[in-house]
Amino acid sequence: MNITLPDGSIRKMENGSTGLDLANDIGPGLAKAAIAVSVNNIQRDLSDPINEDSEVSIITIDSDEGLEIMRHTLTAQVLARAVKNLYPNTKLAIGPTIKDGFYYDFEFVKPIAPDDLDKIEKEMQKIVNSKSSITKKLQTKKEALKAFNSAGESYKESIIEESEQEEDFQLYYQDDDAFVDLCRGPHLPSLKHIGAFKLTKLAGAYWKGDSKNKMLTRIYGTAWKNEKDLNAYLHSIEEAEKRDHRKIGKEMNLFHFQEEAPGMVFWHPNGWTVYRLLQDFMRDKLQAFDYQEINTPLVVDRKLWEASGHWDKYRENMFITEIDEEHANEKRTNALKPMNCPCHVQVYNQGLKSYRDLPVRYAEFGSCHRYEASGTMHGLMRVRGFTQDDGHIFCTEEQIETETKLFIELLSSTYKDLGFEKFDIKLSTRPETRVGSDEVWDKAESALESAIKKLDLPYEIEEGDGAFYGPKLDFVLTDAIGREWQCGTFQADFNLPDRLDAEYVGEDGQKHRPVMIHRAVLGSFERFIGVLIENYSGKLPFWLAPVQVAVATIISDVNDYASDVINQLENHGIRCHEDFRNEKISYKVREHSAAKVPVIMALGKREKESQTVSIRRIGSDKTTSMSLEDAVKALTVENSVPN
């Protein structure tokens, strides 16, 4: 048979030759490094026979594929075995690879503690040191079931049970046959190819990811081809932890949370300054794109939520309020709004709208409350009380495309101004259960798609992932260390205008339903500020920094000059912090640097005499001197809000 290699060359091999035979044929070095083989783009074990003309490449640990196979073997053959050695009655569930590592789900008889990971890790190392080779046996469904049944591995049994195949279940063994695992493969031919690894955490996870099922114990780990890569990875994790907005929020005195209001932010002066600046910035953007800002009630009678459908579908996430019976004349049940859309329809419905009025674009910095499950909250990123940069566009079906295009322009200009150059677009199309005719869906989906195309932007399609009421676009931005955050959204809605009876008079003099588009650029201010903090490690751009200039005196004789400097800066709208304390300048510099103040002005005798300032920028240890006048001018320019 003919084997085509990645470089295009063709090698003649005997039918039934294995990947290992091929590697040997190419060279002994490759044979030694080979860990698996890719046959017509399907990964196979090195020992699998190849029976027909194929395109084949040898996988080594140096490739991403190879690394993944190594991680897979590490979890399925080494971690699973180590756990079985130490805790013999543990049941094995599943153990896949994930980004940078792997996990394995177990059902332990007695729960284990994080400290036990050390012990397991040592046992794993012992197994790896055996350098066992790994062999595979193929069994029928019946044989496989029997094997795992007698071993008491009920999860494996159920995996086999539910499988549609009858033959060729792959069972992998190490040299001593003492451990066997069912696996899709491929695996390393030998444990000697295992690189550097570390178990990282312990957590619960539902069997098959279903919260109705039993909670298993999941052990996470990371693995790399050598010690150096492992350390680099661990280091990058540490670096990401340093950016944690909860930690930086504390250091910069931006906000706090407390027990009496879980998931609700207490904004401190510094944090609220950032919040206000971002909101003002957003307000200008919206105005430039012809939105009209409105404001609607926080507390609204359940009748409206019943009409909108939220009472049925969303009630468990709503804060419901009742009025103290003793003092109320009438009992009514209200809810804190979890979304702004029904209220926006109320505003739209005031007065008759003509097709000439469309599109109507309402914006609201809408304060919403959602009762999020307790385990889901996470700093500013997931809260119960938040404010959306929300907006709703009422338009005709024909206008969807233009509105999509305009929105993407608004969004990309906003992200760019805030320092995010890269974002991805995801188009989610019709789900199985939905409202609206196929014809309308066709129109809306193609309107969204063609708008993106006209802007020449890349996008991905998420088939069937749309909301029941319409297709949507999600916008995912990438931060400074490559993490992705879904912030913006643009959702067509054929449902709510109908439920809440929104209409306009068309050219034909008849009443029609407008399409409603829900859209947000930042998502919520709370979360977006979290993203900004993590993106910038707290070192916000000058215009967004809560304190922009720390004016620190070197000797108390220059306090009067320093006050003058502060006055001039503040008169130009620059936010200053006065530091006249009886401390050394290095002490002050250290403190303001830690607080991530973008500019530190150190003022001493020299500056006072020459009417200059000495400027030190965050992240640099250089100082530059310039006249006070020039400094005020330069900082004023730098302080202008991007647009």
Add this chain to the structure above:
RNA sequence: GCUCAUAUAGCUCAGCGGUAGAGCACUUGCUUGGUAAGUAAGAGGUCACCGGUUCAAGUCCGGUUAUGAGCUCCA
């Protein structure tokens, strides 16, 4: 919501049955010092909350609340 862990001074943490500790921050004194920690002293705590075991409970055991890591959820 589920699993596991955590809760001690403003912050970061130590203490793990017998009078509550450290570093930083804070206050005061001395020091006026040129770009990431001058110096000495002082003050600061219902050890999250409720209950139990014990002669004795931050410390052991239950429960509650919050937080953290995952899981589930995010019409």
